[in-house]
Amino acid sequence: MSAIIFENVYRYFTREGKSLPALDGIDLTVADKEVVALVGPSGCGKTTCLRLAAGFEVPTKGRVTVGGQPVNGPGPDRAVVFQQFALFPWKSVEENIAFGLRNQGVSASTRRERVSAVIKLMGLEGYETAYPHQLSGGMQQRVAIARAYVLDPEALLMDEPFGALDAQTRIMMQEELVRIARVNPRTVLFITHAVDEAVYLADRVAVMTRRPGRIKEILDVRHVRNAERWNDHERIEDVMDLESFVHLRTHIWRSLREEKIGVAP
Amino acid sequence: MANTSQRPLSKLEALILGVIGLAGFLGIWLAASMSGYVPRQFLPTPFEVLARATYLLTAPFAGATLPMHLARSLERYAYGVALAASIGVPLGLAMGLYRWLDDIVTPVFDGLRFIAPIAWVPFAALWFGTGIGGPIMIIFSGAFPPCLINAYRGARFVDQRYIEAAQMLGTNSLRTITEVLLPASLPSIIAGLRVGAGLGWQSLVGAELIVASAGVGYMIVQGQSNISTPTVMAGMLAIGLVGLLIDVALRQMEVLVRRARGLA
Amino acid sequence: MTPSTLPGAHSSSTLPARLTRRFLGTGSVLVLLAAWAVLTMVTDTISTSRFPSPLQFWQSTKQIVTVGYADGTLVGHALHSTRLVVLGFAVAAGIGVPLGLLMGWSRRAEALINPAFLVIRPVPPLAWIPLAILWLGLGDAAKIMVIFFAAFVPAVINTLSGIRAIEPPIIEAARMLGTGRWRFLSEVLLPAAAPMIFTGLRLALQAAWTTLVAAELVGALAGLGRVLNMAQQDIYPAMVMVGMAAVGVLGWATTRLLAEVERRAMPWLAH
Numbered sequence: 001m002s003a004i005i006f007e008n009v010y011r012y013f014t015r016e017g018k019s020l021p022a023l024d025g026i027d028l029t030v031a032d033k034e035v036v037a038l039v040g041p042s043g044c045g046k047t048t049c050l051r052l053a054a055g056f057e058v059p060t061k062g063r064v065t066v067g068g069q070p071v072n073g074p075g076p077d078r079a080v081v082f083q084q085f086a087l088f089p090w091k092s093v094e095e096n097i098a099f100g101l102r103n104q105g106v107s108a109s110t111r112r113e114r115v116s117a118v119i120k121l122m123g124l125e126g127y128e129t130a131y132p133h134q135l136s137g138g139m140q141q142r143v144a145i146a147r148a149y150v151l152d153p154e155a156l157l158m159d160e161p162f163g164a165l166d167a168q169t170r171i172m173m174q175e176e177l178v179r180i181a182r183v184n185p186r187t188v189l190f191i192t193h194a195v196d197e198a199v200y201l202a203d204r205v206a207v208m209t210r211r212p213g214r215i216k217e218i219l220d221v222r223h224v225r226n227a228e229r230w231n232d233h234e235r236i237e238d239v240m241d242l243e244s245f246v247h248l249r250t251h252i253w254r255s256l257r258e259e260k261i262g263v264a265p
Numbered sequence: 266m267a268n269t270s271q272r273p274l275s276k277l278e279a280l281i282l283g284v285i286g287l288a289g290f291l292g293i294w295l296a297a298s299m300s301g302y303v304p305r306q307f308l309p310t311p312f313e314v315l316a317r318a319t320y321l322l323t324a325p326f327a328g329a330t331l332p333m334h335l336a337r338s339l340e341r342y343a344y345g346v347a348l349a350a351s352i353g354v355p356l357g358l359a360m361g362l363y364r365w366l367d368d369i370v371t372p373v374f375d376g377l378r379f380i381a382p383i384a385w386v387p388f389a390a391l392w393f394g395t396g397i398g399g400p401i402m403i404i405f406s407g408a409f410p411p412c413l414i415n416a417y418r419g420a421r422f423v424d425q426r427y428i429e430a431a432q433m434l435g436t437n438s439l440r441t442i443t444e445v446l447l448p449a450s451l452p453s454i455i456a457g458l459r460v461g462a463g464l465g466w467q468s469l470v471g472a473e474l475i476v477a478s479a480g481v482g483y484m485i486v487q488g489q490s491n492i493s494t495p496t497v498m499a500g501m502l503a504i505g506l507v508g509l510l511i512d513v514a515l516r517q518m519e520v521l522v523r524r525a526r527g528l529a
Numbered sequence: 530m531t532p533s534t535l536p537g538a539h540s541s542s543t544l545p546a547r548l549t550r551r552f553l554g555t556g557s558v559l560v561l562l563a564a565w566a567v568l569t570m571v572t573d574t575i576s577t578s579r580f581p582s583p584l585q586f587w588q589s590t591k592q593i594v595t596v597g598y599a600d601g602t603l604v605g606h607a608l609h610s611t612r613l614v615v616l617g618f619a620v621a622a623g624i625g626v627p628l629g630l631l632m633g634w635s636r637r638a639e640a641l642i643n644p645a646f647l648v649i650r651p652v653p654p655l656a657w658i659p660l661a662i663l664w665l666g667l668g669d670a671a672k673i674m675v676i677f678f679a680a681f682v683p684a685v686i687n688t689l690s691g692i693r694a695i696e697p698p699i700i701e702a703a704r705m706l707g708t709g710r711w712r713f714l715s716e717v718l719l720p721a722a723a724p725m726i727f728t729g730l731r732l733a734l735q736a737a738w739t740t741l742v743a744a745e746l747v748g749a750l751a752g753l754g755r756v757l758n759m760a761q762q763d764i765y766p767a768m769v770m771v772g773m774a775a776v777g778v779l780g781w782a783t784t785r786l787l788a789e790v791e792r793r794a795m796p797w798l799a800h
Contacts, residue, residue: 054701054705056701056704073704074701074704074705075705075707076705076706076707078705079705080701080702080705082698082701082702084696084698086696086698086699086701086702087702088699088702088703088716088717088720088721089721089797089798090720090721090723090795090797091716091797099706099708099716100706100707102712103706103707103708103709103712104707131796131797132797133797133798133799134799147706151706
């Protein structure tokens with residue numbers, strides 16, 4: 001069991017002596033092998049949630065546990081995929097992917113096996129010795145996802161992973177992620193501001209309020225997906241054309257729009 | 266785990282560590298000069314250096330008091346830097362604007378740029394003497410390249426549309442330089458002036474060590490020949506302080522310009 | 530000596546444009562050389578007692594290469610100066626880069642070292658020359674000391690700012706991947722800061738040449754600065770020019786060498 005659990009989490013930032021609330025009592029559970037997408041207006045604290053789970057930040061109040069263990073600093077059991085990829089420019093594709101395994105003291109032969117398996121999974125064959133700057137944005141993000149997957153983490157934390165990609169690459173990566181998730185399901189917390197992406201990828205979508213962020217509602221996409229047989233469609237555009245998909249998406253948009261035009265406190 | 270990503274130290278912590286570091290530095294210095302392993306004549310204590318600096322404020326050494334030496338140095342310095350800026354900045358801007366000028370000047374500039382400014386000293390002395398002309402030329406050769414390069418870079422990276430807009434509006438060349446290029450590249454120019462002013466100050470010291478009959482560089486060379494280590498160190502202190510003040514002043518100017526442009 | 534070649538130079542796309550550029554470039558150098566020859570040798574507009582003619586320059590070059598000047602041949606003086614620059618530079622880089630890394634790695638170390646460093650930093654390297662001569666005399670040791678002080682400061686500062694400029698996600702990625710202390714230093718901080726470190730080393734090398742020439746001008750037993758100094762005292766402009774040219778060529782050659790090292794040390798950068 002490797003669930004991500006937020007229990008009544010508060011996070012305050014201090015700026016110029018003033019205390020600004022960013023998260024205002026988050027309760028959220030990402031169950032084992034479940035994909036939860038977190039959407040919300042910009043600045044609502046989605047990314048802060050992810051950083052708390054990653055261990056880059058500490059909650060002011062409440063607690064975050066992953067796999068039953070309270071989060072205490074970053075570690076390879078909670079692999080992060082960053083929006084700006086954050087690959088090491090001085091390491092080749094292979095070296096980038098192998099780096100985390102080396103840190104864990106995995107033997108060279110095992111390392112080779114696991115790296116080449118994930119390279120195959122991500123369709124990176126032939127690019128093993130390339131440096132990141134020689135790759136397109138989409139390929140770089142594949143490397144970053146491979147670097148996370150190879151660690152066999154309890155949880156994958158994805159912070160707007162496709163936000164820096166162009167629209168076409170983005171769609172390809174979304175399909176790819178669904179394919180990989182079927183082969184190799186993981187517990188995923190997925191941050192995005194793209195509603196389509198959230199509905200397409202997630203088992204559940206959590207909508208946040210404006211800052212200070214709270215969970216406004218949680219939609220069970222998996223239920224609709226199974227009932228309406230979304231998985232019978234190969235292509236993303238066919239899924240997005242389904243009435244049930246459009247319905248969900250419109251619902252979330254309305255919900256977000258209320259947040260944007262709502263009167264500031 | 267590395268501290269690089271950990272929370273920065275609190276102000277108090279930083280202050281305490283800084284004081285410890287500084288005290289350690291001065292302590293080692295003091296211990297070394299008191300220990301007797303090094304002749305005191307060659308390594309005076311920090312206090313002796315401070316006392317000497319205070320003494321030199323009013324008493325003459327090598328023909329003048331410390332403030333008088335500094336005044337002579339600053340006079341040369343002001344001329345040299347002003348000359349470097351008034352030639353380097355317009356030339357750099359023009360090179361940014363006119364490609365043919367760039368093509369002509371750059372090879373000559375590239376041919377000369379590996380010659381250390383200080384190597385001009387013998388010619389400077391030969392052509393302009395050791396009074397004020399020679400040192401000014403050395404300061405100029407130190408301060409000129411950054412002025413030129415930054416003005417050039419500033420002008421090159423001005424959005425081409427501004428220049429096209431100006432031309433479309435029928436602006437003549439001089440106007441284009443003074444009213445479009447100059448304001449747009451001001452932040453880069455100021456940064457170049459700051460670097461140039463720093464290099465100019467360094468070159469001044471070098472020039473005065475070799476060819477001068479007054480000035481703070483001359484004073485420390487005289488201190489050296491008279492084996493007066495406290496004088497040398499007091500001079501170094503003064504040179505460092507003035508250099509620091511120049512840098513702080515120009516940095517302030519840079520911040521103001523950048524802020525006015527909404528860049529900082 | 531200026532930091533680097535003119536950045537952002539006009540890019541020329543078409544072949545005629547490139548030819549025009551080359552023509553103007555070589556043209557300007559040729560015109561300058563011709564003007565030099567004519568003004569000094571034909572019209573005597575420039576007095577050769579102040580500025581040598583090309584012929585005098587050539588004769589002086591021959592003299593110092595074959596017979597020697599200021600107690601040595603050109604090669605001897607050049608080797609002497611280069612050896613000191615390389616030694617002083619190596620010591621400064623060998624201490625400065627690790628110190629900068631340490632300060633970047635640990636905020637405590639930075640807070641401890643920085644104030645003492647700030648006391649030394651504003652003193653121009655050339656101002657150390659009289660003190661170095663007082664302490665160590667006119668020989669090589671004093672030269673190495675001043676070169677050290679000149680090259681040390683840019684080495685430390687650029688290494689430190691190289692580390693400070695690393696983007697936070699890179700550091701977070703390393704932490705997320707469970708990187709240990711030493712591997713973090715050697716495989717993350719060092720390569721991430723490498724471009725800035727090399728910038729610092731380039732500046733350090735230039736500063737090393739500048740200070741060496743100055744120190745040798747103030748007083749030296751051998752080296753190119755001594756050639757310049759003797760030539761100045763002998764009022765021998767042609768030899769001054771030979772000395773300057775030699776300083777320029779050596780500065781250029783060592784900078785090229787460092788650029789080559791840089792290129793090989795960072796194969797991941799697009800060149």
